[in-house]
Amino acid sequence: MQQIQQNWVGKLINAATTENPNRNYRIENVLGQGSQGSVYLGKHIINNFQQIDVAIKIQSYMSEQEIQFLKSLIQYQNQYENNKQNLQNYNPSYIIRIFDFFQHNNDWILVMELGTQDLYKFIQSKHQLPIQQLGQLLKQITKSISFLHDKQLIHRDIKPENYIKIGDEYKLTDFGLITTQFRQKTTNVGTVLYQAPELISNLNNYTQAIDIWSLGCIFYEVLSGQTLIQGTTQDQIQKMILAHKQDCTLINQRINSLNCNKDIKDMIICMMDPNPLNRLKTQQIIEILDSKFSFQKFPIINQFPQQLNIPFAQNNQFPLQYQQIQQQQQGIIMQFNQQNQSQQQQLLVDMQKQLSQQQILLESITTNFKFLVGIVEDTKYMMNKIKKGQEQQRIEINQIKNDISVEIQNIINVKLDVYQNNIISKIDKICEEQEVIKVNQQELLLQKDQDFITQFQESINDKFKNIDKFMISIQSILKENKLEKKEIKNQVQILNYQMNEQLKQNHSEYQFEKNINGKKFDENLITKLKQKNNPQKKDKQQVSKNEDQESNKSNQNKQQQNTIHNKNIIRIGTQQYQTKNQQQKQGRQAQIYDDGDNDQDIQSINN
Numbered sequence: 001m002q003q004i005q006q007n008w009v010g011k012l013i014n015a016a017t018t019e020n021p022n023r024n025y026r027i028e029n030v031l032g033q034g035s036q037g038s039v040y041l042g043k044h045i046i047n048n049f050q051q052i053d054v055a056i057k058i059q060s061y062m063s064e065q066e067i068q069f070l071k072s073l074i075q076y077q078n079q080y081e082n083n084k085q086n087l088q089n090y091n092p093s094y095i096i097r098i099f100d101f102f103q104h105n106n107d108w109i110l111v112m113e114l115g116t117q118d119l120y121k122f123i124q125s126k127h128q129l130p131i132q133q134l135g136q137l138l139k140q141i142t143k144s145i146s147f148l149h150d151k152q153l154i155h156r157d158i159k160p161e162n163y164i165k166i167g168d169e170y171k172l173t174d175f176g177l178i179t180t181q182f183r184q185k186t187t188n189v190g191t192v193l194y195q196a197p198e199l200i201s202n203l204n205n206y207t208q209a210i211d212i213w214s215l216g217c218i219f220y221e222v223l224s225g226q227t228l229i230q231g232t233t234q235d236q237i238q239k240m241i242l243a244h245k246q247d248c249t250l251i252n253q254r255i256n257s258l259n260c261n262k263d264i265k266d267m268i269i270c271m272m273d274p275n276p277l278n279r280l281k282t283q284q285i286i287e288i289l290d291s292k293f294s295f296q297k298f299p300i301i302n303q304f305p306q307q308l309n310i311p312f313a314q315n316n317q318f319p320l321q322y323q324q325i326q327q328q329q330q331g332i333i334m335q336f337n338q339q340n341q342s343q344q345q346q347l348l349v350d351m352q353k354q355l356s357q358q359q360i361l362l363e364s365i366t367t368n369f370k371f372l373v374g375i376v377e378d379t380k381y382m383m384n385k386i387k388k389g390q391e392q393q394r395i396e397i398n399q400i401k402n403d404i405s406v407e408i409q410n411i412i413n414v415k416l417d418v419y420q421n422n423i424i425s426k427i428d429k430i431c432e433e434q435e436v437i438k439v440n441q442q443e444l445l446l447q448k449d450q451d452f453i454t455q456f457q458e459s460i461n462d463k464f465k466n467i468d469k470f471m472i473s474i475q476s477i478l479k480e481n482k483l484e485k486k487e488i489k490n491q492v493q494i495l496n497y498q499m500n501e502q503l504k505q506n507h508s509e510y511q512f513e514k515n516i517n518g519k520k521f522d523e524n525l526i527t528k529l530k531q532k533n534n535p536q537k538k539d540k541q542q543v544s545k546n547e548d549q550e551s552n553k554s555n556q557n558k559q560q561q562n563t564i565h566n567k568n569i570i571r572i573g574t575q576q577y578q579t580k581n582q583q584q585k586q587g588r589q590a591q592i593y594d595d596g597d598n599d600q601d602i603q604s605i606n607n
Contacts, residue, residue: 115164216271
């Protein structure tokens with residue numbers, strides 16, 4: 001419930017429609033909480049200058065019976081409770097005034113008149129009221145139930161908390177459990193302190209008498225300030241109520257302990273009768289309340305003050321003035337008695353007339369009763385015949401049911417056989433059709449496979465042709481490579497021969513130069529020795545020596561040029577061989593068969 005308070009306090013409900021443009025309400029604070037929702041103080045905002053205090057109940061669920069009752073109640077209150085001054089058209093229901101109810105954001109909003117306190121708080125405060133006001137209070141809470149019972153409704157949750165004081169009147173509220181008299185009803189509803197025995201016994205055929213039981217409990221509570229059924233637990237209270245069905249002594253003693261009129265006590269005892277059929281009706285209760293209450297102070301507590309014993313003085317002890325007053329009073333009483341005698345005679349005549357009329361009515365009633373007794377006997381006789389006829393009909397119906405069941409079973413069996421045969425034939429047809437379809441499909445698949453195989457064979461033949469062409473081209477390339485290899489071999493052999501010859505020539509030249517240089521060395525020694533002896537000879541020797549050196553240098557240059565030439569020839573040959581070998585590798589797409597000459601050629605070149 002705290003969540004509901006946080007959601008609604010301070011909010012503005014704007015549910016205006018074309019029919020009700022002033023449906024604007026503001027939630028102020030919480031007034032009370034219940035099992036079905038919370039009641040808030042609200043403001044009905046008509047315009048910026050006019051705001052009316054109302055009570056707003058917000059609940060998440062509202063039964064269809066409650067909705068229909070509220071609609072009829074609003075219609076009745078608008079017709080008979082708008083103008084108190086017009087007594088002819090004013091007939092209050094003593095139910096709280098409902099101004100509006102509608103659905104807003106999946107919640108039901110019930111707008112009511114604002115009260116001051118409930119009856120439970122009034123009882124707990126133990127205020128003393130004059131007996132007339134007390135009688136009016138009991139009549140008000142009874143008339144609200146009478147209004148419901150006249151419309152064949154049952155409240156099912158009558159308790160002091162559901163009566164709110166509005167002005168000088170206590171009015172009934174909370175219609176969440178209201179239901180009709182003649183429909184299937186749920187059991188064990190209401191508040192346990194005010195539950196009738198038939199509710200605790202889980203009987204679902206209870207009547208409006210459960211509201212009379214609850215009302216009797218409230219009467220006792222208003223007159224005594226205490227609850228009639230007292231117990232510490234719910235189980236104890238229910239056991240006490242159920243025990244009242246067997247023995248009424250305990251509860252009746254508590255009611256008889258009230259300090260009030262005996263007729264009021266007897267009335268409450270009749271309201272608490274264990275048998276619902278013996279309980280009083282609301283109209284009978286109202287008549288008793290009108291006739292039995294008189295003007296006197298009536299405290300609402302259980303312990304009432306004892307009566308005061310005031311001694312009366314004798315006539316001779318009073319002063320003369322009081323005696324004269326007493327004599328005057330006696331004269332007035334005599335006149336009043338004479339007038340009363342004439343009135344009583346007239347009343348006797350009227351009573352005799354009424355008695356004669358009542359006798360006539362009794363006679364008519366007796367005749368009607370005899371007639372009714374005859375009708376009852378006839379009805380009993382007819383009922384017996386009907387029962388016998390019903391029993392015979394039941395026997396016949398059972399026989400017919402058996403015959404029909406046998407016939408139906410036979411018909412079903414025949415139809416099932418026919419149906420099974422039809423199904424089997426249909427299944428056979430379907431199987432045949434499926435076999436034909438499968439054969440056709442297999443033929444189509446075979447045809448497709450054959451087409452695919454032929455296409456694949458053609459593609460393979462084409463590839464083999466391409467491979468043959470490619471092999472022919474490879475063979476031609478290999479032949480060309482063999483020819484080129486032979487040419488390279490020949491060139492390499494020529495080069496080897498030239499190199500060997502050149503090396504031999506160089507070796508011979510080297511030996512020759514070596515011999516020459518040795519001789520020159522000896523000749524130089526001789527010339528040097530001669531020059532020492534002959535300087536002119538030295539000059540000649542020196543010239544010849546220089547000439548020899550120049551010749552040696554020219555020979556060395558020739559040798560270097562020859563070696564460089566030979567190296568260039570070898571390098572060019574190797575490059576040509578490598579380029580041809582690469583071209584052969586790039587042009588091959590299949591395995592190239594080599595005759596083994598390449599390795600020899602490369603080895604010879606490296607050598």
